[in-house]
Amino acid sequence: MAVNGGSEHFDVIVVGAGPAGSAAALIAARAGLSVALIERGEYPGAKNVSGAVFYGSAILNKLIPGWWEQAPVERHVCRRDLVLMSPTTSVSLDFRSSAAGYSEPPYNGFTILRPKFDRWFAAQAEAAGAFLLTSAVVDDVIKEDGQVVGVQVRRDMGELRGDVVIACDGANSWLARKAGLQRELHTHELSLGVKEVIGLDEATIRERFQLTGDEGVALEYVGAVTDSVHGGAFLYTNRDSLSLGILGQLSSLVEHKKRPYDLLEAFKAHPAVAPLVRGGTLREYSAHLIPEAGWNMVPTLYGDGILVAGDAAGFCLATGIYIEGINYAIQSGLAAGTAAVEACRRQDFTRYSLMKYMELLYQRNVLTDLRAYRHAPAFVNGERLQNVYPELAARISESLFRVAGDRKQKLLPLYWQTLQQVGTKPRHVLKDLYHVARAYLW
Amino acid sequence: MHIAVCLSRLPDPNTVEVDPLTGAVDASRMLYILNPADAAALERALQLRAPEDRVTALTVGPAEADSILRDALAVGADDVLRVWEEGRTSTRPAVTALLLATALRTTELPDMLLCGTRSLATGSGKVPALIAEYLDWPVVTDIVDFTLQGSMVRFLRRLAKGARSEGEVMLPAVLAVEAGAAALRYAGLPDLMKAKRAAIPVQDLSELGLSPVDLNFPAPTAQATMPPYRRPREIFVPEASLPPHERVLQVMSAGIAQKSGRIVSGSPEQAADQIIAFLADRGFVDRAG
Ligand SMILES: Cc1cc2nc3c(=O)[nH]c(=O)nc-3n(C[C@H](O)[C@H](O)[C@H](O)COP(=O)(O)OP(=O)(O)OC[C@H]3O[C@@H](n4cnc5c(N)ncnc54)[C@H](O)[C@@H]3O)c2cc1C
Secondary structure (H helix, E strand, O other): OOOOOOEEEEEEEOOOOOHHHHHHHHHHHOOEEEEEEEEEOOOOOOOOOOOEEOOOHHHHHHOOOOHHHOOOEEEEEEEEEEEEEEOEEEEEEEOOOHHHHHHHHOOOEEEEOHHHHHHHHHHHHHHHOOOOOOOOOOEEEEEEEOEEEEEEEOOOOEEEEEEEEEEOOOOOOOHHOOOOOOOOOOOHEEEEOOOOOOOOHHHHHHHHHOOOOOEEEEEEEEEHHHHHOOEEEEEEOOOOEEEEHHHHHHHHHHHHHOOOHHHHHHHHHHHOOOHHOOOOOOEEEEEEEEEEEEEHHOOEEEOEEEEHHHHHOOOOOEEEOOOEEHHHHHHHHHHHHHHHHHHHHHOOOOOOHHHHHHHHHHOHHHHHHHHHHOHHHHHOOOOOHHHHHHHHHHHHHHHHHHHOOOOOOOOOHHHHHHHHHHHOHHHHHHHHHHHHHHHHHO | EEEEEEEEEEEOHOOOEEEOOOOOOOOHHOOEEEHHHHHHHHHHHHHHOOOOEEEEEEEEEOOHHHHHHHHHHHHHOOOEEOOOOOOOOOHHHHHHHHHHHHHHHOOOOOOOOEEEEOOOOOOOOOOHHHHHHHHHOOEEEEEEEEEEEOOOEEEEOHHHHHHEEEEEEEEEEEEEEEEHOOOOOOOHHHHHHHHHOOOOEEOOOOHOOOOOOHOOOOOOOOOOOOOOOOOOOOOOOOOOOHHHHHHHHHHHOOOOOOOOOOOOOOOOHHHHHHHHHHHOOOOOOOOOO
């Protein structure tokens, strides 16, 4: 690390201490490189927002064995619900498992609170030797002859130089655009998530959600929760609080002139949700963007002297059944960190050298998954899945379970009749079945 | 000139959560900030500093308190010092003040000690006065502005209800400033990075020549006193025997005669005698010889 004039030189500069950035900094620092990890918040995670269930326990376990024993985790998730909602009714698919993959170390996933988790994770990178700088906003990349050679921090004499810059600055990455790797995103490619943390005592949570010990549940909702807006909702159990929120596609929020906060209030008042949150006290309220278009919005991932990872690269899988972003953020951060380490070994920081990142992303299944589910975003945000099918499921169940002394209908006629009531044609259903299959089956 | 500034770290009020059932504060959610009034004191110290001057920032606190000293270094403090007794969890104002005063004595007495007038957390405002007591210096609290003229400080203090008072004090002195007295400057990137790597010197009790016993002040003993209480107000009742018109007049005047004052005159001694006689007549003082 050389000091020249006011500016210092690092091997690697990581921008953003979210899961992607801390992972990249950690692996690069472990390889003995000088690493700067720059975060705009007062501390890592100060303003970071996720649901959140972190599904990457096994990934992190390879990096920090038994990580959950030292990290601030809330509950391990061994129960998941997919809930289809109409304004008055809900139909859910309830999954619970005591199989080893879910209820034994390293577990499948944990609910986490990002401000705590991110702070812990960045501290691991720091312990490995990374230089963490907080309250520092990166405004731009510094380029010389087309090669990125550092970043400009919004402070006096804020020039910081490094061989490789890894942009991990989250959704709608400012840095990727500044470096000319990402175009302006469309509003249909981004969702806005608004989220609340509601405090509730531990005993009540266990009883209400039928959990024992540190078990947790993740509930995902589709249908009437978001009104005519394309989106969904979630509710996760923490140790002594619930995280719940709604996600709404930006373009459709604008189109329907809906305020996400109102949707969140309506969600909390829904008969299937109200009893779960009753008696809680609001602890936090936050909002954040999510890159939702998946494969179709992935920017150029590498350039001369620069790599893009995490949400900044659009590595978030929002398929309706789950939102997974943190695990891909960590995987891509590790891939970027490794690519930087190899580039340093070769002392070649051109894009041809950094292209290695692509290979590593496939190895770590980031691009593989994103590609496999490339049709899911469009399908999930389709009109019928959003608003018609949940209604259909709700109505069919309502008729199925109702006993009013009338003749019981068998399933197919019931289905047929309900389909007509909600105004959908059978051929639409067949078409959608094909889409489901294409998006999720093969 | 050598200016010392005392800084304290306190929980960010926005992160303090109280469990409504138990009343306990959830420490795991708490984040710490530099006390705003102390930040103002630090900024004033930096503004005052001439090229040959030195600014030292001190704090009493555990290792986590290093962060505020790093912040002080980043904005330009020349030296920092943290004072702590390992194993301690908190300090009372008297202990904090004793530790700070002793640290200043054992290292180097400054020409001026600046601090925040009170902390946002407890707000007792005792520390500045207690340090001054230990150093045997004058103290001025609630300062909103001050200027230095040689070794004299002209200050403006905040009084109740928006009033201000001006005054002067000779250095060395303890000056306790209000949070609004200045906004702390923003550190440049190289300074921030340097401060982050700086080693923070720490002194414990033995280095200060103190023993834990010195910090065990006698517990304050309770003394039974009656709190002052307000006399119940007497409600005026007009005399029933009077005609209505007179009664109305009596009610409207509420039976209160105009307040009458008496101005005594003569030489100060004579005037004093008259006042004492007046008070003695009414039993407020003993008629002394
Ligand atoms: C409401 C909601 C719910 C979600 N639920 C889940 C879930 O349950 N499970 C899941 O896996 N994922 C979930 N996600 C997605 C997940 O949050 C993201 O995919 C993940 O946080 C991406 O990590 P990252 O490190 O790439 O970016 P981020 O976590 O966004 O971190 C970016 C960091 O960069 C910093 N930064 C940004 N710009 C600058 C700058 N110019 N200079 C310096 N620093 C900068 C930011 O302060 C931040 O710390 C959810 C998202 C939302 C919004």
